Amino acid sequence: MNIAPHISAEQFDIRDFMRLEAFPHFLCPGCGHGMALRALMWALYENNISMDDLAVVTGIGCSGRLGAYIDANTFHVTHGRPLAFATGLALARPDLHVVVITSDGDCLAIGGNHLIHSCRRNVNMTCLMLNNEVYGMTGGQVSPTTSATRYTTTTPGGNHEPVFDACKLAEAAGASFVGREVTMQVPTLKDLVSEALLHDGFSFVEIISDCTEIFGRKNQLGDSAEMILSQKAATRPDSYGSKVDTPFRPNPLPTGVLARANRPEYRANLVPAKQKELGGG
């Protein structure tokens, strides 16, 4: 397979930023998480973020295992809690770049409370939520983003619950940066992640990933190439605007930067209160 020519492979070698001693990795063949990881590493490289100053906090699930492969300060914490841990770390160490890697189950189900409050607080960190519509690590159970009628081991008759739109949720909760992209376009995803990294405050990026082995197989969605192509086909890039030009552009899933607000970062609001306390007594 030919690597897309616009990937400047001669400059960016992902192996320079990985813990090669942790390989072989444990992801399944066809899993989209590797492409998400590549986009992140590439964005870090482009922004000259030193691995020494990078802290990656991950939760539990397939996405949670990505941290072990990144040659940075990596923290694989408890299920659903990476945003809580990251909040403490980012507040104690504002000099670090804090990136959270989480997923649909980790972030929207068990960790949902931490997501909405992280959006509201606006502590400086980047949250990448890898959405593959399923609990892959535990064998393929339904998640808050599993599409309607999809089969999982806990929805043997097809999923009957409505889904969360993670980006709408994040925006409504006050996130100052919200974006979404599929894994198929790694350079586009890299650019989005890069913007999120540079954002001063809490940035949330939903990455549509594919679980080929478990979710795809059970729902006859084809191999990895087919899955990421259909994911791409379902998107509506922000360049389309809000137009849904049925039947030519019927695609329901907006991608790109979906929300951006100039809100002061958590600490910016904190300082005056501190000074007042010190002066006033």
Place this chain on the structure above:
Amino acid sequence: MSQVQRQNIQGNQACALGAIAAGCRFYAGYPITPSSEVAEVMARELPKVDGMFIQMEDEIASMGAVIGASFGGAKAMTATSGPGFSLKQENLGYAAMTETPCVVINVMRGGPSTGMPTRPGQGDVMQARWGTHGDHPIIVLAPASVSEVYSETIRAFNLSERFRVPVIVLFDETIGHLLETVELLAPAPESLDERKWANGDDNAYLPYGETEDLVPAMARPGDGFRAHTTGLTHDERGFPTQDPAIASRAVARLLEKIELHSDQIASYQTLHCDDADIVIVAFGIVARAAQRAVKTLRAEGIRAGLFRPRTLWPFPEQALLEAANGAKSLLVVEMNAGQLALEIERLCAGRGAVHRLNRIDGEVIAPAEIADAVRQAAP
């Protein structure tokens, strides 16, 4: 400012001031009766020392944020009670497994579940030791006065930093809200323990390597070690493993780490145990009632003594056995249905009767009740 401050304050306030004196610079918490004053004092005082206070969205997030701040190098603490303490357990286990220092204050209230939020209890003795799943190390301290809440909170930070283990400070609502005039002794800077940080050759560094004291040095983010931290059972490099020999050693070291240093951790007080026929075992506020009971009983000619553990876990076993050596029986007094009694019975099996006096009604145990129980128990 003088080194010694005399103040009339309650236990919860003394706890917060002790934490700051110990070097705590990060607090994350969630409001819960009867511990909320700890958070309120921290919110007011921490910014004055360039510390960070944050009220999180729930108890679980508070514990997570505390551990996250500790990853970054801050001495960090949270405070809670009953239901909140239950919610801390998952992340407490994570801190134990990853050897991340942190201090958790549990101001005990009455009853299981929501129980009696404004009443005292001592029902979390076993939960403090075994609340999180799996075999894990933990240290639990039990101060008995406002002044001791201050000094034991300082000791909690020192032990936590020295041994890289979560430390729980357990006291009840009575002490939390008790007003006493105390002298707040600012600890000498050299008396404060600081974590062993990794330095030198990063190629030779093993984040969870075997050392003589069984306490590995921690990698501070930004210092170039780029370590991996996980709650998964890990090898010396910190990477997940399922190798039986490595997994076995990894958990064994965590437990041995505390065992090896138990003499540094143990703390207790004895009163008239030398010639005692009966030794009362009590901690926290109950021990103060027991102290009075001993005085009353001695005046009557009944040779009663008191053993008061300041460290509940690991329990000061040797000290108890020595204190109870000449006694014919023991009386364990606690505001629960009999939790510490189980440990005392285990330790003193075959050495004489272990009697119990318990209350689970949200009332403190009065000196007269203890004296009565001793009179009934005494041969």
